[in-house]
Amino acid sequence: MKKFSLLSKKILFTIFIISAASAVFAQKIALKDLTVEHLVNPFSVDNPHPRFSWKLISAIKNTTQARYEIKLLTADKKIIWNPKVTNSQSVLVEYNGPALSSKTQYFWQVKVTDNHGNTSSWSPVQKFQTGLKAxxxxxxWISVAGKDSSLASPIFRKTFDLNKKVRSATAYITAKGLYEASINGQRISDHYFMPGWTSYKNHIQYQVYDLTAxxxxxxxxxxxxxxxGWFKGRIGFANQKHFYGDTRALLFQLEVVYSDGTKEIINSDDSxxxxxxxxxxxxxxxGDTYDARKELPGWDTPGYSASADWKAVGILPNGPEKLVGMSGPPVTKHEELKALKIFKTPAGETVVDFGQNMVGWVQLKAxxxxxxxxxxxxxxVLDKAGNFYTTNLRSAKQTNTYILKGGAGQVFQPHFSFQGFRYIKVNxxxxxxxxxxxxxxxxxxxMQQTGKFTTSNPLxxxxxxxxxxxQKGNFVDVPTDCPQRDERLGWTGDAQAFATTAAYNMDVSAFFTKWMKDVSADQLSNGSVPYVVPNVLNSGDSGSAGWADVATIIPWDMYVSYADKGMLESQYLSMKSWVDYVSSVAKGNLWNSGNHFGDWLFYRPNDDNDGRAAVTDKYMIAQTFYAHSTQLLINAAKVLGKSDDAAKYESLLQKIKSAYVAEYLTPNGKLVSNTQTAYVLALQFDMLPENLRQQAAQRLVDNVRSYGTHLTTGFLGTPYLCHVLSRFNHGNVAYDLLMQESYPSWLYPVKMGATTIWERWDGIKQDGTFQTPDMNSFNHYAYGAIGDWMYKNIAGINPIAAQPxxxxxxxxxxxxxxxxxxxxELETVYGTVKSSWTIANGVFKLDVTIPANTTAAVVLPNTAQRQAIGSGVYHFETKF
Known part of the structure; x- marks a missing residue:
């Protein structure tokens, strides 16, 4: 261990560079976590120029990649691309070789040389398969014969004989509705709710499975x-059905290659x-209703003898929607929780407590x-008396019904529904x-968990x-607003508010890649963006500030988090169309029209006789998001080399900010809405002249203190509240808000026993009663956006947008x-970043891990001095 001491501005700190020599490596540099388009060995890559990523592992500090070599091979081991490049790029390296064939499997390897002259071995062979062309x-497309009017799930079967040894077998499957597929009686994958929920009128995903074995x-x-599923079933809170169509249908294509090179295709058809x-x-x-008496044992196995009850299918014409490969992760099973307690409620009901509000289902033995x-x-939740409470579910029954067939015991679970719950009632x-x-x-x-965060405070x-x-409960193929009531929609405002926190907790690169395609697909022709995506509200209204801005916010956030320039490229037209739409309806550069949700669910006391409700002018909010989206569009234009656009929108941005100042700022620097959200958004998006910002921050602090150090912000102000306070040197106020335990605060629900984030600050009131049942979800991630501040300020792990x-x-x-x-701790696209600190006896100690092929700057508390470091493990100390 080497030890260095530095004295600067009377702050003494010691840097211990911890040798990693104790780690045993077979070589001095190695590779891990190879992906294509953010996915491991994906089966349906539609991008004609797929992008490759890998991470470096090195025991030597200050290691960067100096050179890489990729080999792309065909199944017969022919090399078709072999770039040897001298640079440090290891994330999303774009393929630029000969055109790739469709529905073809390719194999690839990479090796690198570092700045110390060490060369890795070739990585293990990875693969990807290109998607199908039209x-x-x-x-x-096959369906039931005649009208698809039955509530029951149709089951389809196809028998076929293979008379030669199979070299490979690949199935391509999709459906209108949801499908579960099996081969010879065995489920073909661990994926659920396939083909996923997309903008079905524009595109439907298909899945690809290797059935060789x-x-x-x-x-x-x-x-x-x-x-x-979402296609035909009830969707939205207006009790609408058949939104995308009234007929469930299946599309199935199995391509078999025999060991002698001959091929055969088994298709969905009239057979x-x-x-x-x-x-x-x-x-x-x-929920599902499952009648075990109607089971047809062995119906999907070769030995089954189909009776006359089995009818010939109907053939449907192709629709206008495109068929696209999977670009996001599938829905799969994860944690299994055992029941903690079975008890009788005061009402005499049999209720089971699993101890965690979650999303999925219950497996029941009976x-x-x-x-x-x-x-x-x-x-x-249970109500104040301890009884089972479902009023907040509105019309959603969330009930699975199982009918026994007698005989041996069975294990039941739903097939085409999921529930949001902590408690179940069994009858x-x-x-x-x-x-x-x-x-x-x-x-x-x-989604891989990428972030870990813990402190000395249990709350x-x-x-x-x-x-x-x-996040887990609401990231079920789309970022839903709530997973339990008759809604479960991809509300855009919730998603944009939470996106950066989501990217700390889990790898959401592919998840948002998929969903943003739907944002673009459902964007209106005039550039406006719906409230929910996929857009099943079908409302004539759209373009709400802070909701529609998802079109610009998430692409930029994902670029910063994952260095995904491709998302900016694919979403750029959508970003630009949204800003241009706002410009088209703005008057004198002032966006003061349209329907807006405003600072949704801001603090609003029940008996507001002295004007304590924190109402922020909706058009004032709209103007700040107009500026923010314009700034993000400028950022994207610069990254993509669109200098003319950057100049055009920089000029527009100045006009937007000038219009804001003229309309909403008094000569003395007070905003016309004297609320926390008003000052937070004005400061976060740099709406105010430089000389008025510090006093505006003080007005924000005064407002916070006037409410007894409580926040009053809603969905749009909350994500930025602590960030603004920290930026303007009021970090102590940010901490006071974070640590506040009484309503309204982040810790109030925690003290009330919450195991997820609530939709409202007081979903359960202090007297044990509930907020309005029409809108009172207890699993609603938006206010969890504080997680972004906790990672960046408490743990201190921050990206730098200039080097995404x-x-x-x-x-x-x-x-x-x-x-x-x-x-x-954060698993980035380059590797693991760690930041861990303690304070004891007046000494602040910090341990830092920086992954290979990156660099970092460390800023210790109470000093602005930056210490530049390379990859490796470090220890810092300073008086505190």
Whole structure:
């Protein structure tokens, strides 16, 4: 260990450069986490120029990549691309070789040389498969014959014989509705709710599965069950059905290559048969009904003898929608939670507590006489008396019904619905319900956890827990606003507010890549953006400030977090169209028209006799987001080399800010809406002249103190509140707000027993009663946006936009709030960043880990001095 001492501005700190020599490496540099388009070995890459990423592992400090070499090979090991490039790029390296063939598997490897002259071995072989072109589809859409009017799920089967050894077998599947597919009686994947929810009128995703190991010489059977899903089922809170269509349909194409090189295709066509299975009803809001008496044992296996009940399918024409490959992660099963307690409520109901508000379903073991009906109803909370509470679900039943067939016991779970719950109420269970009969399964998009955050304060740790579980429960293919009531929609305002926090907690690069395509697809022809995406509200109104700005905010946030220039390129027209739309309706550069949600769910006391409700002028808010979106468009234009656009919108931005000052700022520097949100947005988006910003920050502080150090912000002000306070040297006030335990505050729900983030600051009031049941979700991630501030200021892990993806890192922890320790960790696209500190006996100690191929600057508390460091492990100390 080497030790260095530095004395600067009377602050003594010691830097210990911790050698990593103790780590055992087979070589001095190695590679890990290889991906294509943010995904591991993806099967349906539509990008004709796929992008490759890898991470460096090195035990030597200050290691960067000096050179890389990629080999791209065909299945017969022919090299078709072999660039040897001298630079440090290891993230999203774009393919620029010969045109790739469709539905073809390619293999690739990479090796690198570092700045110390060390060369890695070739990485393990990775692969990807290109997607299908429109002309590659030979399958036909199949459905039930006649009108698809049954509530029951249709099941489809196809028998086929293979008479030679199979070299490879690839299935391409999609549906209108949801599908579950099997081959020879075995589920073909661990994916759920396929093909996912997209802007169906524009594009439907297909999935690709390798079935090579599942097929056999002789007879084979493919079976597929369909559910209503988002396509046909009830969607939105207006009880609308059949929004995208009234007919469930299947598209299936299996391409088999034999060992002798010959090929065969098994398609969905008129040779398929259909029947109805045991799922007699399915709805995302209301749950599944499963009648085990209607099971057809072995229906998807070769030995099954199909009776006359199996009918010939109907053939549907192709629709106008495009078929596209998967660009986001599938929905899969994750944590399994055992039941904690079974009890009787005061109302005499049998209720089970799983201890965590979550999203997914309950697996139920049951055995009893045929015809026994069991219902499993789901709820987030109990009421003040301790009874099962479902009023806040509105019309969503959230009930799964299981009908026993008698005989041996079975394990039940829904197939085409998911629930948001902590508690379940069980009716009709035969015999004694036991804890071992119940398992709760969390279901959400398959996103790697990338962030960890903990402190010496247990309440803050629970808050972080709640933020993470709120993200899990609401990132079910689309970023939903709530996962339990009759809504579950991709509200744009919630998503943009939370996006940066989401990118700390989990790898959401592919998740948002997929969803932003839907934002573009559902964007109106005039450039306005709907309130929800996919847009099932079908409202003539759109373009709400802070909601529609998702078009600019998330592409920029993902660029900063993941260095994804491709997202800026693909979303640039959408970004520009949104800003141009606002310009078209603005008058004199002032956006003072349209319907806006404003600072949604801001503080509004019940009996506001002295004007304490924190009402912020909606058009004032709109003007700040107009400026913000314009600034982000300028940023994107500069990154993409669009200098003319950058100059054009820089000129516009100055006019927007001047119009804001003229309309909303008094000569003495007071804003016409004297609220926290008004000052926060004005300062966050640099709306005020430089000489008036500090006094505006003081007005913000005075306002916070006037409410007894409580926040009054809603969905639009909350994400930036603590950031603004810290930026203008009021970090102590930010900490005071964060640590506030009484309503309204982040910790109030924690003190009230929350395990996720609530929709309202007082979802459960101090007297134990509830907020308005029409809009009172207990799993609603928007206010969890404080997580972004906690990672950046408490842990001190910050990206630098000029070098996105954490190519350059700022480590700048700002202790406060009586914390004695904090630790943050983030798996970036380059590797793991760690920042962990303690305070004891007047000494601040900081341990930092910086990944290879990056650099960082460290700023210790109470000093502006930056210490430049390279990759490696470091220790710092200073008096505090």
């Amino acid at each position: 002309e590659d589809w030979k399958a036909k 599942s097929l056999k010489i002789g007879g084979n059977v493919v079976g597929v069950a369909l559910g209503d 398929w048969k259909y029947n109805y299975g045991p799922t007699t009803a399915s709805n995302i809001y209301d 055995k009893g006489p045929a015809g026994t009906t069991i219902t499993v109803q789901h709820a987030e 009709g269970y035969p015999g004694e319900l036991k804890l071992d009969d119940l398992t709760a399964v969390a279901v959400y998009s398959a 803050l740790n629970q808050l972080q827990h709640n933020i993470q579980w709120g 993806g954490y190519k350059e890192i700022l480590i700048a922890p700002k202790p406060g709030g009586k914390l004695t320790s904090a630790s943050g």
